Amino acid sequence: MYRVIFLTMIFLFAGITVSHSDERGVTPYGDYCKDCAIYGICKDVLSTREALHALNNYYEERGYRVGNVFQKGRFIEAEIYKDDRQVDKVLFDRKTGRLRSIY
Numbered sequence: 001m002y003r004v005i006f007l008t009m010i011f012l013f014a015g016i017t018v019s020h021s022d023e024r025g026v027t028p029y030g031d032y033c034k035d036c037a038i039y040g041i042c043k044d045v046l047s048t049r050e051a052l053h054a055l056n057n058y059y060e061e062r063g064y065r066v067g068n069v070f071q072k073g074r075f076i077e078a079e080i081y082k083d084d085r086q087v088d089k090v091l092f093d094r095k096t097g098r099l100r101s102i103y
Helices: 002-024 048-060
Strands: 065-072 075-082 085-093 098-101
Touching: 048 065, 048 075, 048 085
Parallel strands: none
Antiparallel strands: 065 075, 075 085, 085 098
């Protein structure tokens, strides 16, 4: 009997954890913008304008918007908003096209 209750509690806890994990990170662990053909490989370093365009397209498709943007060498740091609330802060590598959360 206790095993059934224990297993039920494990499954319930796992379901709660999974359902909340989607709300925490907009860009979990890393992704890449489709302006680069393959994950982590761009033919050329994207210009700042191209990188901003890629970021805007990436987040608009998901219902977010890009806010304050800071360029740091080949990287772009951007704040991501849902409505008027900041939900993430990301780092975009213009050389590789990789995108990761730094929030």
